[in-house]
Amino acid sequence: MSVLAYLIPVALGMGGAGLALFFWAMRDGQFDDMEGAANRILIDDDGDGPGK
Amino acid sequence: MNAPAILDPANSVALVDTRLTVPGMRCAGCIAKIERGLGGVDGVASARVNFSARRVAVSHDPALTEEALVEELRQLGFEAQAVAANPLAQDDRESRTLLRALAVAGFGMMNIMLLSVSVWSGAGGVTRDLFHWLSAIIAVPVILYSGRPFFASAAMALRYRRTNMDVPISIGVLLAAALSLYETVTGGEHAYFDSAVMLLFFLLAGRALDAAMRNRTRAGIGALLGRMGRSAGVVQADGSILRLKAEDLRPGMVMLVAAGEVLAADGVLESPRGTIDNAMLTGESTPEHVVTGDLVHAGTVNLMEPIEVRITQTGSDTALAEIARLMDEAGQSRSRYVRIADRASRLYAPAVHSLAALAFAGWMIAGAGWHQSLVIAIAVLIITCPCAMGLAVPAAQVVASGALIRRGLLVKDGSALERLAEVDTVIFDKTGTLTLGDLRADVGGIGGRDAEIALALAQASRHPLSVGLARSLTAAGFKPAAVTEIRETGGIGVTGQCDGVDVALERPEASADRPQVSLRIGDRSSLITFADQLRSDAKQAVAALAAMGLDAGILSGDGETAVAQVSRTLGIPGSGGVSPAGKLAALDNLRRSGGFPLMVGDGLNDGPALAAAHASIAPASASDASQQAADAVFIGEKLMPVVLAVRVARRTMQIVRQNFVFAIGYNVLAVPLALAGIVTPLIAAVAMSLSSLVVVGNSLRLARAARDPVS
Numbered sequence: 001m002s003v004l005a006y007l008i009p010v011a012l013g014m015g016g017a018g019l020a021l022f023f024w025a026m027r028d029g030q031f032d033d034m035e036g037a038a039n040r041i042l043i044d045d046d047g048d049g050p051g052k
Numbered sequence: 053m054n055a056p057a058i059l060d061p062a063n064s065v066a067l068v069d070t071r072l073t074v075p076g077m078r079c080a081g082c083i084a085k086i087e088r089g090l091g092g093v094d095g096v097a098s099a100r101v102n103f104s105a106r107r108v109a110v111s112h113d114p115a116l117t118e119e120a121l122v123e124e125l126r127q128l129g130f131e132a133q134a135v136a137a138n139p140l141a142q143d144d145r146e147s148r149t150l151l152r153a154l155a156v157a158g159f160g161m162m163n164i165m166l167l168s169v170s171v172w173s174g175a176g177g178v179t180r181d182l183f184h185w186l187s188a189i190i191a192v193p194v195i196l197y198s199g200r201p202f203f204a205s206a207a208m209a210l211r212y213r214r215t216n217m218d219v220p221i222s223i224g225v226l227l228a229a230a231l232s233l234y235e236t237v238t239g240g241e242h243a244y245f246d247s248a249v250m251l252l253f254f255l256l257a258g259r260a261l262d263a264a265m266r267n268r269t270r271a272g273i274g275a276l277l278g279r280m281g282r283s284a285g286v287v288q289a290d291g292s293i294l295r296l297k298a299e300d301l302r303p304g305m306v307m308l309v310a311a312g313e314v315l316a317a318d319g320v321l322e323s324p325r326g327t328i329d330n331a332m333l334t335g336e337s338t339p340e341h342v343v344t345g346d347l348v349h350a351g352t353v354n355l356m357e358p359i360e361v362r363i364t365q366t367g368s369d370t371a372l373a374e375i376a377r378l379m380d381e382a383g384q385s386r387s388r389y390v391r392i393a394d395r396a397s398r399l400y401a402p403a404v405h406s407l408a409a410l411a412f413a414g415w416m417i418a419g420a421g422w423h424q425s426l427v428i429a430i431a432v433l434i435i436t437c438p439c440a441m442g443l444a445v446p447a448a449q450v451v452a453s454g455a456l457i458r459r460g461l462l463v464k465d466g467s468a469l470e471r472l473a474e475v476d477t478v479i480f481d482k483t484g485t486l487t488l489g490d491l492r493a494d495v496g497g498i499g500g501r502d503a504e505i506a507l508a509l510a511q512a513s514r515h516p517l518s519v520g521l522a523r524s525l526t527a528a529g530f531k532p533a534a535v536t537e538i539r540e541t542g543g544i545g546v547t548g549q550c551d552g553v554d555v556a557l558e559r560p561e562a563s564a565d566r567p568q569v570s571l572r573i574g575d576r577s578s579l580i581t582f583a584d585q586l587r588s589d590a591k592q593a594v595a596a597l598a599a600m601g602l603d604a605g606i607l608s609g610d611g612e613t614a615v616a617q618v619s620r621t622l623g624i625p626g627s628g629g630v631s632p633a634g635k636l637a638a639l640d641n642l643r644r645s646g647g648f649p650l651m652v653g654d655g656l657n658d659g660p661a662l663a664a665a666h667a668s669i670a671p672a673s674a675s676d677a678s679q680q681a682a683d684a685v686f687i688g689e690k691l692m693p694v695v696l697a698v699r700v701a702r703r704t705m706q707i708v709r710q711n712f713v714f715a716i717g718y719n720v721l722a723v724p725l726a727l728a729g730i731v732t733p734l735i736a737a738v739a740m741s742l743s744s745l746v747v748v749g750n751s752l753r754l755a756r757a758a759r760d761p762v763s
Contacts, residue, residue, distance in 0.1 A: 008186065012163060019159045026148060036103030042080035 067097050067111045070118055072132045074125060075106050082130070089128040090121070104268075108132075119295060147263035153198040154260050157253040160194030161246070165737075168246040172734045184236040184243045191245035195229050198252045201259060217397040217442060220404055224437040225251060231430045242427075247434050247736045254744045255442040262446040262466060265453045269462040284309070284316040287360065298350075301366045309354045309361060311515050318370045319361040321346050326359040327567070328352050331483045332655045332675050333371065334609040339567055351656050351675070355517070355567070356559075375632050378660035379681055391467050392705075393445045396712060400441070408432045411727050420729075428729045434736050435726040436719050440743040444711035447751035452704040455755050460687040461669075461697050468683030471667040472701035474648045478597055478694070479639065479665070481653030482608035482618055482626070486590050488689060489654060489673055491520040491567060491582040495528050498571065498578060504533035506571050506580070509546045509557045512538045517569055518546065518557065520582060545569070586621065593691040594622050600698065602650075607635050609657045635661035652694055654678055669694055703757045711747045718743045 025031065077086065083101045086108055090099035095113035102109065110121055118134040125132040167183040175183060199222070206218040225248050232243040284307040285293040293308055298316040301307070306322060309315055314332075325343050330336045333351045342348060348361055350370040412429035416422065449466040456463055463469055480486050498506060507530050510522040535555060538548040545558035553574045560570040560579060567582040587593075597604050606626030608615045619626030630638070639661050642649045651658065651665035654674035662668040662681040670682035679685050686693035722739050725731050 011166060012190075015159050015163055019155055022155050023152065026151065033102045033104045036083065036101060039080040039083060039103055043084040 066114070068114045070110045070112065070121060070134055072108050072110065072118075072121060072125065072134050073106060074101075074108055074130045074132045076130045077101070077103065077106055085128055086125070086130065090124060093121075093124050096121075117295075144267065147260065147267050150201060150256060150260045150263050153201060154253070154256040156194055157198040157249060157256050160190050160198070161249045161253045163190050164246045164249055168733065168737070171243075172732075180241075181236075181239050184232075184245075187243060187245040188233060188236050191229065191249055192233070194249055195225060195252065198249075198256060199225055202252075202255065215397065215401050216394050217401075220397065220401045220433075221251070221255060221437060221442070223405070224248075224433045227430050228434050231427065242733050244430070244434060244733050244736065247733055247740065250737060250740055251434070251437050251439050254439050254740065258443040258446040261450040265446075265450040266465050269453060269457065269464055298366070301363055303363050303366060305363045307361050307363060308358055310358050311354060311356060312519075313354055315348060315350050315352050315354065315361065317350050317361075317363045318365040319348060319363040321348055322360040322362050323358075326354060327356040329355050331489060332657070334655075334657055336483070336610045338611075338614070356515070372656060375656050375659050376677065378632060378636060379663045379677065381660075389467060389471060391445075392470055392708065393441070396441065404433065404436045407436070407723065407727075414727075415729070424729070428726070431729070431731045431736070432723065432726040435722045435731055435739065437740075439740050440715035440718060440747045441712065443744055443747050444715055444751075445708050447748050448704050448707045448711060448754055451751050451754040452700050452757065455757060456693075456697065456700055459693060459696055460690075461684055461693040462687070463684045463697070463701075464682075468667060469701045469704055471648075471683065472650065472697055473705040475650035475667050475698060476602060477642060477647050477649045478602050478604045478698075479642075479649055479651050479653075479661070480604065480606050480624075481651075481655060481658045482606055482610050482615055482628075483584060484654035484673060485652050485658075485671060486606065486618060486622070486691070487584045487586050489584065489671070491517060492585050493517075493521040493524040494581050494583060495521075495524050498580065501533065502571060502573060502578070503528070503530045505535060505550050505555050505573060506557060508532035508535040508550070509538065509548055509555065509571075512548075513540050513546050513557075515540075517567060517582060521557075521569065521580065586618065587689060587691045589690050589692050591622060593695050594624055596692075596695045597698070600695070602698065607638055607661070609635075609655070632657045632660050636664050639664045650698070669697060700754075700757050704754060707751055707754055711750055714746060714750070715743060 074086065077083065083103060086101055087099050090096050090108070090110055093116075095116040097111045097113075099108055099110045101107070108125075112121070122132050122134065164187045167187050171180050171183055202218045202221050202225070205216065206222040209216045209219055228244045228248040228251075232245045232248070234240070235243050283295055283297050284301060286296050286301070287306045287308055288294050296305075301317045307316065307319070321342050321344055323344065325341065326348075327339045328342055328348055329339050330349075330352050332353065333349055339355050347364075350372045408429045411432045412425045415425035415428050420428075445466060449469050452469060453463045463472070483489055495503065503525055507522060507525040510518040510525065511532055512518075533550055535548040535550045538546060540546045545556055547554065547556040547558075549555065550573075554572075555574075556572045558570045558572060560568050569580050569582075570577050571580055594604050604622075604624045606615055606619050606622075606624060607630050608626065608628050609630055609632075610628055612628040615626045615628030635658065639649055639651060643664070643666065648666040651661045651668040652670070653662055653668070654671050656675045656677055658670075659675070659677045659681050662670060662678055667684075668682040669684045669686060670678045672679075672685055672687045674682070674685070684697055686697070718739065722731070722735075725735065
């Protein structure tokens with residue numbers, strides 16, 4: 001049963017990392033323009049895009 | 053990169069951000085065109101398009117004005133309008149809070165489930181106690197964080213001595229957590245942390261869906277708003293034009309109103325003559341000819357050549373402000389509407405709470421100890437917690453509104469769908485609602501070469517009549533002829549050369565009661581008249597409404613004769629010459645006699661009626677105020693979305709009722725188990741997830757509802 005001492009913190013840590021990543025993505029505005037992101041892939045970008 | 057010299061860090065100035073709404077962007081090409089086009093303008097540091105909101109955020113030098121940016125966009129081929137700094141921030145924050153709470157609840161639920169599954173599969177003794185402690189350590193902060201939206205709303209309701217759906221939810225979650233903590237501390241057999249957190253997760257999913265629906269449609273409507281000028285060009289002493297916001301205008305100033313521009317204040321005409329479109333303000337479709345000294349009102353549109361207007365009244369003194377005041381008062385009646393979820397909880401909450409209390413009292417009398425009686429009472433509360441009920445309404449409504457958006461109808465929120473389903477009478481405005489609201493040329497009289505020349509000339513001008521003529525001719529399938537030396541003279545017309553002949557589109561010599569232009573080719577000249585046409589499917593839409601058992605009628609500010617003609621064509625009763633206050637009174641009468649009127653209108657004069665009606669719909673061409681007052685906005689030239697809205701709303705309420713029946717049926721089955729004291733955390737968790745899944749699955753059937761052909 002001593003393996004639980006590692007496994008439970010690992011499980012919590014991974015879940016927590018996922019949660020932290022989601023919070024970061026939301027603050028960073030990753031979900032602000034879902035439609036736009038879907039369309040931007042279609043723009044022919046010759047290395048001179050407006051996003052730099 | 054091609055960063056302009058002005059942005060050199062050495063002489064850099066603080067950049068300012070301007071947001072512009074660009075309703076016309078449709079594809080990836082538009083994004084690239086706008087971002088590259090604006091990025092290349094001197095003084096622009098960066099331009100970033102938000103495609104979902106149809107906006108572009110431009111970071112630029114303060115020397116570059118909003119008007120310059122709008123002009124740049126116009127040259128790129130997009131109509132644009134500057135908007136106030138992020139008006140949607142408020143809603144956005146609410147949905148972000150919900151999403152964060154949902155993520156935290158999901159994290160907690162998964163980890164607690166991991167531990168619970170081991171307990172269910174037989175872990176005992178020290179392991180079970182350890183797992184209960186771990187669950188408690190995860191669950192308590194998660195419940196405190198994710199439960200806040202519910203606790204806050206329940207506390208608010210209790211403060212005003214009301215109850216809503218959040219009261220039984222909060223009591224259930226808090227009691228379950230408290231009991232589980234007690235069981236953990238005393239080394240008891242069952243802990244209900246998993247149920248409490250799972251309940252929060254499902255309910256938050258419902259709330260987040262609800263918020264997502266509101267945000268999506270508001271972003272759509274926000275993109276349509278703000279197309280009307282809330283500013284005016286004021287003539288300065290030196291003859292230059294200074295652009296001022298409507299609230300900065302003062303009586304005595306002279307404003308120059310371009311063709312197609314909306315007047316920002318009341319005033320008297322200084323120019324010799326002008327033509328004013330009163331449709332938004334009064335519903336009158338025939339343009340009014342005014343001469344020097346005539347009074348013109350804010351909210352009306354200048355149709356012809358630029359005019360100068362000396363401002364007499366601004367802001368709260370204008371005829372517009374009077375309409376705004378009526379709207380404020382009328383809107384209050386609607387806020388009394390109680391949503392179906394809260395109506396259900398009014399019956400549900402007392403029933404659940406007395407059932408739990410009865411269970412406690414019953415087991416005490418039967419001789420079980422207070423601990424066992426309390427456990428059973430709390431099990432009753434958990435099992436009856438309206439988990440499926442919390443999802444029943446938002447799941448159905450979010451699917452329905454998504455389906456409606458694809459058909460060109462933006463419904464603002466769930467309450468609007470509920471009210472749309474209840475309507476029994478439809479009241480239409482005429483101008484702009486049953487009709488298209490803009491001037492279309494009667495192109496039946498001209499054809500062939502003449503039409504091609506007229507199209508080439510009309511395309512060269514931004515005059516409202518030219519725009520209308522170009523649209524009508526393009527729709528009729530004509531291609532522009534090769535016309536050279538095109539020149540536009542303000543107030544007179546457009547001239548050019550075609551095959552060595554002088555051609556022109558001009559203001560006719562004699563003035564008529566309808567707008568006309570004269571097409572001159574060489575020595576020949578012919579008149580093209582303009583009229584406001586009925587929407588192409590108005591007749592079918594009215595028939596479809598009648599088939600659904602809805603009465604229809606017309607209430608218009610336009611003259612009696614114009615209304616009578618439309619009402620004869622459509623076969624529905626109509627009355628004309630109704631003032632905004634008159635429309636409001638008519639709707640109030642309908643409501644007092646027990647009716648549920650749906651108002652469909654676009655003008656400012658419809659605003660009070662839209663706010664007072666049980667439900668309301670406005671076309672996307674409507675005035676800002678009307679779009680804000682309406683529950684739903686439809687896009688395009690067809691009237692059918694109105695029919696579709698009522699049909700889908702009714703279907704949605706049918707699904708919502710099915711969901712309720714299912715949720716209650718599940719409780720009827722599960723409550724006896726809970727009362728008998730044999731509900732374990734496992735049974736509660738399985739029952740809760742199953743019922744939620746069934747409710748969501750049932751709601752997804754609505755995705756097809758809007759696809760059904762409208763007969």
